[in-house]
Amino acid sequence: MEAQRSFIGVVVKRGFQGIVAAVVMWLASRYLFHFPPVFQVMFVLYALLGTGVFILLDAPSLSPVSGIKAIALLVGFYVVVSLVFIAGASALPQYDPMVEKGKIEKIVKPKLAATEKGKIEELLKRTKELDAESQAILKRLETLGGEKAKRIEASIGGGASAGAAPRAGGGNLVALGKEQYELQECYNCHKIGGKGSVKKRGPVLDNIGNLMKTEEMKEKLLNPRAWMAEGFEKEYNKKLMPDKYKELMSDQEIDALVAYLSTLKDASVQTPKPVKKL
Ligand code: HEC
Numbered sequence: 001m002e003a004q005r006s007f008i009g010v011v012v013k014r015g016f017q018g019i020v021a022a023v024v025m026w027l028a029s030r031y032l033f034h035f036p037p038v039f040q041v042m043f044v045l046y047a048l049l050g051t052g053v054f055i056l057l058d059a060p061s062l063s064p065v066s067g068i069k070a071i072a073l074l075v076g077f078y079v080v081v082s083l084v085f086i087a088g089a090s091a092l093p094q095y096d097p098m099v100e101k102g103k104i105e106k107i108v109k110p111k112l113a114a115t116e117k118g119k120i121e122e123l124l125k126r127t128k129e130l131d132a133e134s135q136a137i138l139k140r141l142e143t144l145g146g147e148k149a150k151r152i153e154a155s156i157g158g159g160a161s162a163g164a165a166p167r168a169g170g171g172n173l174v175a176l177g178k179e180q181y182e183l184q185e186c187y188n189c190h191k192i193g194g195k196g197s198v199k200k201r202g203p204v205l206d207n208i209g210n211l212m213k214t215e216e217m218k219e220k221l222l223n224p225r226a227w228m229a230e231g232f233e234k235e236y237n238k239k240l241m242p243d244k245y246k247e248l249m250s251d252q253e254i255d256a257l258v259a260y261l262s263t264l265k266d267a268s269v270q271t272p273k274p275v276k277k278l
Contacts, residue, residue, distance in 0.1 A: 003060040010058040018051025038093055045088075130179075134171035177260025180253050184245065192264060201240060203229040206269035209262045216274065217258045222246045229272035236277075 025043040029035040035043075065073060181187070187196030191204040212220070212227075220227040224241040235241070245254070 007058070007060055011055055014051055014055045014058065018048055018054070021050070022047035042092070127176075130175045131172055134175055137171060173256050173259045174263055175260075176253075177256035177258065180249070180257040181260060184248065184257070189240070193266075202235065203232055203272040204269055205261065205264055205271060206266040207264065207271035208274075209265040210267060211271060212261075212274050214258045214262055217261050218254060220274070221249075221254055221257065223278070226276070226278045227274045228277050230275055231272050 022044045025047050026040055029040045029043045181192075189197050189202035191197045191200075192206055208217070216227065222245065224239070224243050228236040249257070
């Protein structure tokens with residue numbers, strides 16, 4: 001009787017402390033640390049849970065039990081605690097991966113779309129700039145004087161060998177091709193005008209326009225095995241020139257690059273002779 005009365009006292013005392021702790025934690029988490037409401041609730045629950053534990057610790061000891069009864073009580077206790085725990089946990093807000101995924105998609109999609117759009121706009125702008133540049137050059141050539149300018153214009157427009165080069169865009173195409181040469185980093189292995197390939201991995205290309213027809217250059221780019229530069233047997237056998245441009249480049253880009261290479265006709269620079277292989 002005595003023990004029971006003092007236990008009621010303990011419950012009241014611990015209960016009061018627990019409520020104070022819960023209120024303090026709620027106020028602190030909300031106003032001091034600005035936790036979201038879910039966490040505020042969680043902290044309050046923790047305070048109440050702790051109160052329960054302290055009350056249990058102070059509870060008068062039970063009379064000892066043994067044998068089957070003890071095991072049954074233990075299992076029973078385990079089941080009750082597990083049920084309470086599961087019920088409590090499932091009452092809390094649940095994390096749903098699909099909801100999170102949806103959120104992420106909502107954030108990322110417009111950004112992706114924006115960058116794609118940005119890229120295309122950038123390319124269009126660049127094309128316009130190049131077009132304006134080549135127009136300006138052609139105008140300047142025209143003011144230089146009649147026939148001569150016409151001839152130069154024709155040679156830019158026609159690229160090189162036997163008029164086989166694509167005509168579309170003329171100087172524009174050559175400029176785009178030069179840009180492709182930079183973008184595809186051909187300069188890593190090749191030299192033009194003394195620039196590029198510090199390590200001399202591949203042949204200089206200064207006179208390639210006189211040595212290869214446009215179709216042959218295209219063949220070389222689409223399949224590097226098709227041609228071999230004379231004196232570069234070792235490099236050819238090691239397959240040094242990458243076999244990736246047919247995947248990386250569009251037909252138009254290849255055409256532009258070839259149009260640019262066709263303009264390289266500096267016979268004073270020793271350029272290795274291309275040998276047909278396949
Ligand atoms: C990793 C180095 C490497 C890169 C990058 C590379 N090449 Fe080559 N290229 C070579 C080597 C080595 C040879 C000589 C052996 C052979 O013909 O395969 C060669 C040969 C050539 C030839 C024939 C030259 C001749 O005189 O016969 C052409 C044309 C050519 N490359 C163009 C290009 C273009 C255009 C690009 C960029 C799209 C490019 N290469 C990128 C290594 C490279």
